[in-house]
Amino acid sequence: MVSKSPMGVKVIVVGAGFAGLTAAIECHLKGHTVTLLESFPVLKPLGDIISFAPNAGRIIARWPPAPTPSAPTVAQQYAPICLRNDEFVFRRWDGxxxxxxxxxxxxxxxxxxxxxxxxxxxxxxxxxxxxxxEILLGRRVVEYVEEKDRAGVRYILRNDREDSGTTEPEVMWADVVVGSDGVRSKARELVLGYVDNPKPSGYAIYRAWMDAAPLAADPLTAPLVAGSDYHVGWFGPDVHFVFAYIKNTRSVSWVCTHKDDADIDESWSFPGHIEDVLKVLEGWDKVARRIVQLTDTCVDWKLVYRDPLERWVSKGGRICLLGDSAHPFLPTSIQGASQAMEDGVVLATCLLFAAQRVNPLPDTVRVYERLRYERVRRAQLLGESNRDKWHQADFDKAKEDPEVMKLGRDPWLFAFDCEKDACERYESVMKQISGSS
Ligand SMILES: Cc1cc2nc3c(=O)[nH]c(=O)nc-3n(C[C@H](O)[C@H](O)[C@H](O)COP(=O)(O)OP(=O)(O)OC[C@H]3O[C@@H](n4cnc5c(N)ncnc54)[C@H](O)[C@@H]3O)c2cc1C
Incomplete structure (x- = not known):
């Protein structure tokens, strides 16, 4: 890891998702002064399955334990509650x-x-x-502001039901503001200078997470949860259904990606209907269908898309986008959260050069964008190619040539050390930026 800066930069991070938390942790560990503002007033364990590939695992594995006696590391806490399967099983839609x-x-x-x-x-x-x-919950940022020598946010206080409404927004200033405020980013408006609306992707995902007990009690699904961790997918024309069993937590999850042109809402909590999932899986393997029949509730997540943004950094160089606000991913890339984490590490590393007065701050933030942009774009495109690989295979021939279904194990993606790369390429990218300004 890069050594800590004795001086540090003052950073406001907006949004305590995986992107914002990683940026804040990395900035803190590197000696910057961080304040994290999050809109939700109370932390709730939301969502279902999420994946961090080895390129993000490398970041997590490097974090030291918390400074309390015998505290476990994040990696030590994650390992027992995560999937420990040896293989992924591919089945055709009919089983x-x-x-x-x-x-x-x-x-x-x-x-x-x-x-x-x-x-x-x-x-x-x-x-x-x-x-x-420093994490301040219940602060919804309503405006991002940038001046020559500083950047800031205006935020309103929220209680656990709604915005407090009556109070005037409060202002907070720093050297740099990080807009890691997710797919519906407010920071994006300032950076781009216009509202960038999402487009439907043509797909949606029904998703669920539940206790394994109902599956264990049903003869058709019991074998799925009888042994060690298990990960299997059923694939058919324009639909795939993926199931995971995590033995240590006695839980299962499934996701069903399918064509959907319905009106879109980027919400993780929109309820789905089990009968709609069963309609999508009409005629499919009865094991897959039984998993769904044994499920009480699921979420209907409409997948949206955005064209790559032209920039992630404001004109003045003091406000930047990070994570989903800069680059939403299709889930079939299996890289959204991992790339969000890489962003945080690279930004914190670049800011060290500003802290040590090697380069002015706006330029160091622009280097962050340049270091990340092409790699992120390449990883985003994987989402499209994986989806097409799975949805448009010749399913009659897939048995003879199953290699076509497998996912790449590309070293450029998984063996990548984003911090090392940032340190190695920082100077040459800075030269390009200085040359072009
Ligand atoms: C509730 C929820 C559930 C999810 N469930 C899954 C899942 O099951 N599986 C999966 O693969 N991915 C899930 N995701 C998405 C996944 O976490 C992200 O794609 C990925 O981790 C990148 O994270 P991010 O930090 O960029 O964005 P997010 O995780 O979206 O985090 C953005 C944060 O910014 C906060 N925020 C937004 N606007 C403001 C504002 N104006 N002021 C202050 N704070 C603000 C939000 O409350 C949120 O905490 C979920 C996201 C959310 C928000």
């Missing part, structure tokens, strides 16, 4: 076994984690708190 693919080779310095988003989020949040990161 026919196509092939299996071993998971990534297990490495202590770059583990991969797939588990419950809410639980993993809470662990990360509590880790940031234990390090001493």
């Amino acid at each position: 026919e076994l196509l092939t299996t693919q071993p998971v990534h080779e297990r490495k202590e310095d770059a583990p991969e984690f797939s588990g419950h988003r809410g639980v993993m989020h809470q662990i990360l949040f509590e880790y940031a708190e234990s390090l001493g990161v």
Whole structure:
């Protein structure tokens, strides 16, 4: 890891998702002064399954334990609650076994984690708190402001029901403001100078997370949850259904990605209907259908898309986007949260050069964008190619050539050390920026 700065930069981070928390943790560990503002007034363990590939596992594995006696590291807390399968099983929509693919080779310095988003989020949040990161909940940022020598936010206070409404917005200033405020980012408006509306992707996902007990009690699904962790997908024309069983937490999750042109809402909590899922899986393997029949509730998440943004950094160089606010991912890339974490590490690393007065702050923030942009775009495109690979395969021939279904294990993506890369390329990218300004 890069050494800590004795001086540091004052940073406001907006949004305590995985992007904002990682940025705040990394900034704190590198000696910057951070305040994290989050709109939700109370932390709740929301969501279902989320994945962190080895490129993000490397970041998590490097974090030291919290400074309390015998505190476990984040990686130590994640390991027992995450999927520990050896392979992923590919089945055709009718249940026919196509092939299996071993998971990534297990490495202590770059583990991969797939588990419950809410639980993993809470662990990360509590880790940031234990390090001493200042986290202020119930602050909804309503405006981003930038001046020559500083950037700031106006925010209103929220209670657990709604915005407090009556109070005037409060203002907070820093050297740099990080807009890690998710897919519906407010920061994006300031950075782009206009409102960037999402487009429907043509797909939606029904998603659920539940106790494994009902599956264990049903003869058709009992084998899925009888042994060790299990990860299987059923694939058919324009639909895939993926199921995971995590033995240690006695829980299962499933996601069903399907065509959907309905009106869109970027919400993680929009309820889905089990009968609609069963309609999508009409005629499919009865095991997959039974998993759905045994489920009480699911979420209907309409997948939206955005064209790549032209920039992630404001004109003045003191406000930047990070994570989903800069680059929403299709879930089939299995990289959204991982790239959000990489962003946080790279930004905190670049800010060290401003802290040490090597370069002026706006330029260091622009280097962050340049270091990240192409890599993120390449990872985003994987979401499209994986989706097409899975949805548009020749399912009659897939049995003869199951390799077509497998996901790439590209070293450029998974063996990447974003901090090392930032340190190595920082100077040359800074030269390009200085040359072009
Ligand atoms: C409730 C929820 C559930 C999710 N569930 C899943 C899941 O099950 N599986 C999965 O793969 N991905 C899930 N995601 C998405 C996933 O977490 C992200 O795609 C990824 O981790 C990148 O995170 P991010 O920090 O960029 O964005 P987010 O995780 O969206 O975090 C953005 C944060 O910014 C806060 N915020 C937004 N606007 C403001 C504002 N004006 N002022 C202050 N704070 C603000 C939000 O409250 C949120 O905490 C979920 C996201 C959310 C918000």
